[in-house]
Amino acid sequence: MLHSMSALPHLSRIASVPVRDVWAHEAHHFTQWLLVNADVLSDVLGMDLELSEAERRVGGFALDLIGTDLQTGATVIVENQLEGTDHSHLGQLLTYAGGTDPATIVWCAAAFRDEHRAALDWLNEHTEEGVRFFGVEIAAVRIGDSPPAPLFRLVAQPNDWTKRVHTENAAAAGTRTPRQSAYEALWQLVLDQVHAKYPSWTSARAASRDSWITMPFGTSGAWYAFVCSGPRPRVELYFGSSDADENQAMFDRFLARREYLETGYGESLDFQPLPGRKACRIAAWGPEGYDVLDLSQHGAMAQWFLAAMDRFRTVTQEVRRAIGEE
Template identity: 40%
Template sequence: MNLGHLERVDLRNIWETEAQHFTPWLAQEDNLAILSEALNIELELEAQEQNVGPFRADLLCKNTEDSSWVLIENQMEITDHRHLGQLLTYASGLQAATIVWISAKFTDEHRAALDWLNNITEENFRFFGLEVELWKIGTSAAAPKFNIVSKPNDWSKTVSNGKKSIDNKSTSEIKQKQYSFWELLKNQFDNLRCGIRITKALPQHWINISIGKTGFKICPTLNTRESRLGVELYISCQNSKELFQQLYSQRDSIEREYGEALDWQELPDKKACRVLFTKTKVNPLLESLWPEYINWFELNIKKFYSCFYNRIKTLSASPQLEDDEPSQS
């Protein structure tokens, strides 16, 4: 069997400059997903070249699980004191944040500085240091690789909290089954590699899927009380009603594309709105039916993504974040 040889590629051969080449590349959804996987944090782009104090952060993102800030600073050479100072300025300007410093090479001193910051700061601040590399085999396209060189002390424990929570004896049988079902659904989409990324499973009645714009998400739901499955576009921001109406004005074309009538819920007593499609008379707790339900979710999640992704991108008003969670109703 003939195997290829990995060959290191100079970063500057692909990204000539940080500001004009690497940062715009990383801001693209598929490439940001590579960083998300390395960090085990679901990232959603908020802004490029965002002012934070006297400096401009390369990328400002949201952690889709808790809506906290994730600030990314890029450096296409060896780390230096200037960029470390900028990171400290960013942290001082935010109440809670994850700070990500990406560089071609970390010095021992700067790696130690991030470790020290993770030791002395409160839990709502997290500092990551990553080295970026490019590799290829033969004449293949270069592939990026992010290596974590510094991370919060308890990060490995933190990312497994979802799994540990279902092992707690106080967790109900329903919550345990919710977790197991979402794990199956996430694995299904991970194996499909279709570009739709599901956040990590938790023991709750919904799970989140980023759709590329802050304040919007696709939420599959399991309603055991009313024996119902659902997929919804959930809009949760200060100007939800305005954005909802812009989509509602396209209702006829959206429903023609979807192939079904959708339930458009403006929710006048709430800040959030949603567009919903459901399957009734189901038993979400009956595991023998889960393959059927997983296939139903796969089909309808893909249809929601196809119908709404580009339309959301072209909405005329930018959402102002005001996040909460889908209800059981």
């Protein structure tokens, strides 16, 4: 029996929008827009990216954007084009890399020529493991009469298999310890569960071999962390900008709301001013007895991390919003 035509859904069509109709000027419009909308680039790169400055001077030139991979603390640079790629911008990209020592180099353009995509692939294959080159194609679309929306697409990225081979070779050479391998396994489990249950928390997908991983807080100079450096795991809010006075001022504003934070979290919190250091932090501690080297405990550790961060994040975000409204 045929369904009536009236029962069929009415669907709009996606239509492309010329990028120059959205961002008329590369430096004044696109670069400035991307500076405050770094999450769009974060999603396509799969990292927690904080862009901190536009038009950074590098010698006699101006780098479009510079920022930080919040999970590793490494420098990220971005070069933009609102047209097809050209040799000039490839040269600029390498010049800026030489002047800023980044771990991640991103080239955004409206279209990539095959030879420039091949050049990024070559750089990914022949540079050291800690350096990554990305090509991101910029586009814009709309559905019906909706406002235009950005549509970014990766056209060049590190060769994960090659990087993995390098990593395995390094491990075979004895440069990766059993503890680093255990951290990597734990954080991969945590990240997989975060993306399944709380995808808004982070765009990062690569696990760290360190005793911590970080996630965005929502304001520059502060971030969340999962930490497993001893028998007691912890989640924390770390105020770690380069300005010690700024860190202390934000820490004090949270400290003034200690009762509210501890009530919302449901347990006591550890407020640490960290004398002698620029940074401050607020920590929530887990139970004793965990050993990261015991892989059988990783499931329980990941469960504690997610449950604790869910409560911790909820109440600290409430305080962040309250402070922002003052």
